[in-house]
Amino acid sequence: MAAKEKTGNAFVETIKTIVYALLIAGVFRTLFFQPFWIPSGSMKETLLIGDFLFVNKMAYGYSYASCPSLMMPGLGIEIDAKDVCGVFDGDNERLFGRQPERGDVVVFRHPVSGRDYIKRLIGLPGEKIQIKEGVVHINGTPVELRDDGSFDEVMAPQGPQGLRPRCENGALGVGGVCKKSRQIETLPNGVEHAILNIADQQSDRTGVYTVPEGHYFFMGDNRDNSADSRLAQQVGGVGFVPFENLIGRADRIMFSSAGRSMLYFWTWRSDRFFKAVR
Template structure:
């Protein structure tokens, strides 16, 4: 091999490395400042979010904290360009008891609110949130349909969403009054009987403002539970086409 050929080969490798490095830097910037992809591993937000959904979370919606940065380095505290979440937002946050774990729930209580469940009805500041029975949610187990009671809730600010009621008189259908501290939020899953959320003070509890990662915006891909997103040869049968580009 001639010296010229060797130099061209080295130059090609260096150029490839530069392109890869630039692509990684751009990806990190986009992930940190704009959007971060997340996948849904559990059914705690059914039927708003299903296992196998992939969604984009906007990092800019509530400003930036150290949890906006990959690996959450403790380089600063609080939030930069902070904005308060709205009641009813679907939010990704770092678990207060384990800052390495991401959770996704709905914002139910704002700082200073009093939250309580009574006979399966959500109460905010002493007032019952309107709850209307709608058509059942139907899922299948080995081809056998399973019907789950479904309700429509309307929060005081007009946000409407659906909840599931797996168990009548479930464990967290009656709770004490939770008083949300300043600088914290009360999160709940839409699948009320299958969600470890702020009602479980020892596991989740009140979520600090700093722990908010971002707001769930849109489902960009979805496959049936138990299927792999990378198995593109199965997509015609496993992709939930009707869920793609659904906004939240």
């Protein structure tokens, strides 16, 4: 009888330990840092497919979007942030709220789909944004650009989805060198970052976007391969993003996998450990 009691007590203690660990992890992820794995190439070369980073959730304060989502359709698990913290949705306010800075690389919740996106903050509330011949204009003034060679990568399937990069030098076979023109963009507050160009396309010439109060305008650094604020939410873009939808700021890459899974440690990129996101 004593042996059964010990076995039962050990099982209960194990369950308690697991529950406590999950609660601690949930609090940590909600309040401090959220893991994020880059699934697409819209932020190249700043962020590559397979980069694994932690998002600083303290940077802008907290809103309903700070609550973690758990989406595992294959297991029938789809717990959305609104399911947990939806009571705080709708006022576009944040607890301990701090305004983001232009040039920040931000993870935010898509206003319609609820999926997490990561882009660079380009336009602030009240500003007028327009793209003319591929150059961003803020309140009628073009940002500074300077040519900086090219971004080269091998044509091959990338990430778990096997995505193939788009190339400025045309269609290539596997193993070819895929090139994109590289420029350094300097925003009005002095933030510098690389942007890539692939082709002359419609998104290089837009009308004027007037950013509503309490909203932000985001763009991907891989300018011709990014669904961002240049497209309305209803046609695959993100449109203007409300303040309350910001999740946090991407500050540093922890490691990066060039393979199909981040668990394939032999494919980790040696030059990206603890690399700052700029």
